Amino acid sequence: MNEVRTRFAPSPTGYLHIGGLRTALFTYCIAKKAGGKFILRIEDTDQERYVEGANEVIYRTLRAVGLNWDEGPDVGGDYGPYIQTERRGLYKEYAEKLVELGGAYYCFCDKERLAELKAVQEASGVNPMYDRHCRDLSPEEVKAKLEAGVPYVIRQKVPLEGTTTFHDVLYGDITVENSTLDDQVLLKTDGLPTYNFANVIDDHTMGITHVVRGNEYLASAPKYTLLYKAFGWEEPVYIHVEHIMRDKQHKLSKRDGDASYEDFIAKGYLSEAIVNYIALLGWSPKGEREIFSLPELVEEFDIAGLSKSPAIFDPLKLRAINGEYIRALTPEKFTEYAEPYIREKVKREDIDISKMAALLQPRTEVLSEIPDQVDFFDEMPDYDLSLYENKKMKTNRDTALEVLEKALPVLEALDDWTVKGLHSALFGLIEQMGVKNGYVLWSVRVAISGKQFTPGGALEVADIIGKADTLSRMKRSIEMLKA
RNA sequence: GGCCCGUUGGUCAAGCGGCUAAGACACCGCCCUUUCACGGCGGAGACAUGAGUUCGAUUCUCGUACGGGUCACCA
Numbered sequence: 263m264n265e266v267r268t269r270f271a272p273s274p275t276g277y278l279h280i281g282g283l284r285t286a287l288f289t290y291c292i293a294k295k296a297g298g299k300f301i302l303r304i305e306d307t308d309q310e311r312y313v314e315g316a317n318e319v320i321y322r323t324l325r326a327v328g329l330n331w332d333e334g335p336d337v338g339g340d341y342g343p344y345i346q347t348e349r350r351g352l353y354k355e356y357a358e359k360l361v362e363l364g365g366a367y368y369c370f371c372d373k374e375r376l377a378e379l380k381a382v383q384e385a386s387g388v389n390p391m392y393d394r395h396c397r398d399l400s401p402e403e404v405k406a407k408l409e410a411g412v413p414y415v416i417r418q419k420v421p422l423e424g425t426t427t428f429h430d431v432l433y434g435d436i437t438v439e440n441s442t443l444d445d446q447v448l449l450k451t452d453g454l455p456t457y458n459f460a461n462v463i464d465d466h467t468m469g470i471t472h473v474v475r476g477n478e479y480l481a482s483a484p485k486y487t488l489l490y491k492a493f494g495w496e497e498p499v500y501i502h503v504e505h506i507m508r509d510k511q512h513k514l515s516k517r518d519g520d521a522s523y524e525d526f527i528a529k530g531y532l533s534e535a536i537v538n539y540i541a542l543l544g545w546s547p548k549g550e551r552e553i554f555s556l557p558e559l560v561e562e563f564d565i566a567g568l569s570k571s572p573a574i575f576d577p578l579k580l581r582a583i584n585g586e587y588i589r590a591l592t593p594e595k596f597t598e599y600a601e602p603y604i605r606e607k608v609k610r611e612d613i614d615i616s617k618m619a620a621l622l623q624p625r626t627e628v629l630s631e632i633p634d635q636v637d638f639f640d641e642m643p644d645y646d647l648s649l650y651e652n653k654k655m656k657t658n659r660d661t662a663l664e665v666l667e668k669a670l671p672v673l674e675a676l677d678d679w680t681v682k683g684l685h686s687a688l689f690g691l692i693e694q695m696g697v698k699n700g701y702v703l704w705s706v707r708v709a710i711s712g713k714q715f716t717p718g719g720a721l722e723v724a725d726i727i728g729k730a731d732t733l734s735r736m737k738r739s740i741e742m743l744k745a
Numbered sequence: 746g747g748c749c750c751g752u753u754g755g756u757c758a759a760g761c762g763g764c765u766a767a768g769a770c771a772c773c774g775c776c777c778u779u780u781c782a783c784g785g786c787g788g789a790g791a792c793a794u795g796a797g798u799u800c801g802a803u804u805c806u807c808g809u810a811c812g813g814g815u816c817a818c819c820a
Contacts, residue, residue, distance in 0.1 A: 307819090308819055311820085454818090460820095477814065552769060572812085582769085700778090718781095719781095
């Protein structure tokens with residue numbers, strides 16, 4: 263029984279798209295579920311698009327989410343090198359071998375001729391395809407040109423007639439007419455392979471058993487099948503996955519500003535939540551549970567749960583899942599994550615961050631929304647007195663003034679400045695006045711926060727900002743109500 | 746345009762010939778509650794369309810519409 267070997271093969275473009283990350287995730291799951299190997303390969307054959315430092319972005323992101331590879335550029339392995347430009351000689355060798363096998367041929371057409379050809383074809387409404395001008399050059403002609411140093415490419419020799427069928431786990435058999443297939447370039451003038459060729463050579467020589475890739479490759483898949491056949495190699499299992507969309511007609515793209523993993527981290531999303539959410543885009547687990555850690559995902563993963571139609575990325579759902587992860591955090595961990603965000607707005611040193619974090623945790627879905635929730639702790643903002651008007655609490659400016667004037671001395675006399683102490687003091691007043699809790703507490707909370715919504719109620723806010731600040735804020739609010 | 750693929754509520758989706766067509770997010774209402782949240786309960790909301798096959802189609806076949814992919818010396 264052969265070991266399952268899967269690979270993630272990104273191009274170093276400088277950032278890792280969320281769709282690519284999802285492909286990596288599925289690829290990883292397939293390997294790990296079967297106890298196999300997950301391999302990282304860098305597809306950098308396009309010299310013009312090379313971006314400095316791009317490989318590191320890939321390593322960093324994959325490691326951050328826990329998709330550790332068993333073989334790859336920086337960790338090595340028995341099938342290296344794992345960077346395509348470092349395998350350059352291999353492709354040429356195989357390309358030449360394919361020529362001998364009759365599956366490819368040398369082509370000396372220059373770009374000008376090709377452009378002209380394409381222009382003519384387009385003008386006459388024909389599908390642009392290479393006209394196979396060099397396909398039947400005699401061995402002597404080829405030899406002469408090669409010796410003369412004429413630049414060349416090697417093209418695939420697609421059968422003129424018949425059909426080709428390839429198999430995809432999700433889509434089943436897909437059959438196409440060979441006549442619709444172009445004699446695509448396999449080896450470029452610069453001696454490097456095109457994706458179409460490198461991919462086949464690498465997957466085979468690296469012993470890849472399952473290929474997960476974006477569905478944009480579905481159309482070229484038959485050509486790969488032909489290549490495998492020409493070499494006499496066994497094809498890997500194909501799984502083409504649909505795209506992640508921004509809306510019904512647009513893919514989630516770099517231009518949307520929120521398509522990369524690092525964008526989401528910067529916005530205060532948790533790594534685990536991102537992974538969990540993207541797993542649910544285009545894949546569904548068997549049961550009704552939808553919160554999974556990476557190891558659980560591996561355990562739960564089943565190719566049968568993959569979807570054949572595109573999925574629209576829903577930021578709201580990501581938020582909700584992120585909220586679940588935040589709530590599941592230990593208080594210590596949440597405090598650690600939240601502190602930098604709290605500190606954006608809260609500078610005073612006498613504040614108990616962990617108390618504040620405890621209030622924030624159940625009402626935070628994304629870390630970046632914390633600053634706006636805590637902007638009143640350092641200093642109470644100016645606020646509109648209409649905040650005191652609340653129908654349900656039966657409060658208004660007049661009742662607020664009455665309540666605050668009664669509460670002030672009670673609090674001034676309070677020594678046990680804790681939530682517990684505050685509770686007994688204010689509830690004593692409530693009982694004495696014979697009113698509902700909210701009648702008193704609503705006004706107090708507004709008076710010391712100046713906000714309609716706060717993390718925690720009057721007791722918690724008073725506890726955190728301390729006695730002195732609470733009293734001075736109340737006095738200020740009383741003055742405002744009197745004016 | 747040619748070729749390939751897809752189409753279940755607003756979104757993600759379960760479903761694989763017979764179901765009152767799951768569930769989650771979002772939305773609405775109620776409860777809990779000192780606000781907002783959290784939590785609990787409930788509600789509204791879908792098989793693109795036309796034929797066929799079948800005793801019976803969301804499910805199978807074909808057409809139509811709509812959407813996506815692909816047609817590079819990019820991956």
